[in-house]
Amino acid sequence: MPxxxxxxxxxxxxxxxxxxxxxxxxxAIPTIGGELxxxxxxxxxxxxxxxxGVGAENGRHGLPRVQALYVLFDARNLSPLAILDGTSLxxxxxxxxxxxxxxxxxxxxxxHLIVFGSGPQARAHVEAxxxxxxxxxxxxxxxxxxxxxxxxxxxxxxxxxxxxxxxDDVPTADVVVCATTSPTPVFDGxxxxxxxxxxAVGSHTPDASELDHTxxxxxxxxxxxxxxxxxxxxxDIIKALAADVxxxxxxxxxxxxxAGQVHPVAGISIYKSxxxxxxxxxxxxxxxxxxxxx
Numbered sequence: 001m002p003x004x005x006x007x008x009x010x011x012x013x014x015x016x017x018x019x020x021x022x023x024x025x026x027x028a029i030p031t032i033g034g035e036l037x038x039x040x041x042x043x044x045x046x047x048x049x050x051x052x053g054v055g056a057e058n059g060r061h062g063l064p065r066v067q068a069l070y071v072l073f074d075a076r077n078l079s080p081l082a083i084l085d086g087t088s089l090x091x092x093x094x095x096x097x098x099x100x101x102x103x104x105x106x107x108x109x110x111x112h113l114i115v116f117g118s119g120p121q122a123r124a125h126v127e128a129x130x131x132x133x134x135x136x137x138x139x140x141x142x143x144x145x146x147x148x149x150x151x152x153x154x155x156x157x158x159x160x161x162x163x164x165x166x167x168d169d170v171p172t173a174d175v176v177v178c179a180t181t182s183p184t185p186v187f188d189g190x191x192x193x194x195x196x197x198x199x200a201v202g203s204h205t206p207d208a209s210e211l212d213h214t215x216x217x218x219x220x221x222x223x224x225x226x227x228x229x230x231x232x233x234x235x236d237i238i239k240a241l242a243a244d245v246x247x248x249x250x251x252x253x254x255x256x257x258x259a260g261q262v263h264p265v266a267g268i269s270i271y272k273s274x275x276x277x278x279x280x281x282x283x284x285x286x287x288x289x290x291x292x293x294x
Contacts, residue, residue, distance in 0.1 A: 001287055003131040006096035007103065013282035016043075018255040023226060024277055033057065041277035046288075048072045048281045050086045064120070065181065066090060072284055082288060086280075089287075093279045095124035098199045101223065101271045102175055103132040104257075105264050106197035110174035111136040114165055116186045116210070117179035117202060118142035118151050125177045125199070126155055126162070133175070139165025141186070167191070178202050178210035183235075189214030197269050200236055204274040208235040211270070216240040220267030225276045227253040233274045 017023070026039040037052040052068040059065060068086025073079060102110075110133040115122045118140055126138055138160060142148040148164045155162040170176060170191040178186055180202040189212045192198070198219075200210045216222065222237075224230035230237045230251065240246035256262050 001092065001283070001290060003096065003099065003128050005286060005290065006092050006283055007100045007128070007132065009282045009286035010093070010097050010279055011100050013278060014254050015258045017276075017278040018258045023229070025229070026277060039275075039277040039280065041281040043075060043278075043281055043285070045075050046072055046081065046281065046285055047075050047078065048277075048284055050089070050277065050280050052086060052090070070280060070284055072288070082284075084284060084287070089280055089283060090275070091120050091124045093283050094121060094201050094273065094275060095128040096283065097225075097273060097275075097279055098125055098177065098201060098271065099128035099132050102129050102197055102199065104262070105221070105223075105269045105271070106133055106175050107195055109134065110197070112139075112173050113137070113175045113177065114139045114141065114169050114173040115177045115179060116141045116182075117177075118144070118147040119179070121179035121201060122177070123151055123155065125179055125201075129175060129177070130160065135175075136161060138162040139169040139173075141165045141167060141169070175199070180210060182210055183208040185212035185215075186210050188212065189216075189218060192218065192268055194267065197271070199271050199273070201273045201275075203235050204233055206233060206235050206238050209239045211236045211240075211272075213240060213243045213245045215268070215270065217245040218268050219246075219270045220265040221252065221262070221269040222246060222250060223252045223254075223257070223262060223269065223271045225254050225273060225279075227251055227255075229274060229276070230272060234272050236272050 024040045029036040034054045034056040039050040050070045070084040070086040072082045113135045140148050152162045167187040170187050176198045178200040
């Protein structure tokens with residue numbers, strides 16, 4: 001699916017999801033190798049569930065950390081319609097959702113992007129964000145130089161200057177993406193510029209945070225997908241609240257977005273994502289319609 005289709009499908013899904021207010025909590029099943037996440041969603045036409053295996057030690061065995069399947073059913077008769085690659089879906093959904101927010105909140109002339117992480121999400125975020133902003137330079141920051149070099153080679157073009165970077169590149173960034181497995185902050189919030197869009201998608205547990213307290217203390221806007229889910233699962237948000245650098249009443253979510261109450265700000269904006277099941281379903285339905293039309 002081309003990025004504009006993914007992004008538009010996700011944007012169109014927001015009013016319906018928050019209008020109906022039907023959110024189904026995901027739940028985790030601990031296993032010997034990590035955890036299995038079960039993420040259900042229901043719409044007017046289809047019902048789906050994503051089964052996500054998160055293998056904590058998979059990297060040591062040459063396997064992706066996240067592997068998944070998605071099963072889709074007809075909403076009226078519950079007949080199975082499709083089984084999809086949930087790993088690719090997660091990559092599309094997450095990066096597309098970030099790009100949707102960047103399209104709304106980042107400076108219109110944003111040209112400099114820094115990405116922390118060198119995995120599939122890092123690559124997808126570069127591609128998705130480049131589809132909504134005139135990005136000219138990308139700096140990839142990772143723990144190991146080999147995958148960073150490979151990703152830079154894959155993404156570089158005549159139009160896009162992609163190189164290995166360091167946290168010292170943060171002051172020049174218009175958009176900062178954190179797509180890592182780090183449980184601790186990956187850069188110093190003091191180094192951010194005055195007008196930056198920060199996207200954090202890597203952590204989804206209460207004990208992990210890619211952003212430090214300074215980022216939140218400087219932010220003019222903090223946006224999450226769903227307030228209650230973020231307060232329960234997003235370590236970045238939970239820790240910022242505990243440190244009193246963020247107040248619960250300051251947090252906006254996609255319900256506010258659907259109501260037209262979220263606008264670009266003159267300062268720093270933060271989008272913290274943990275992923276929502278309705279987003280997966282929106283992308284799957286769009287993919288199925290595209291496949292059938294072809």
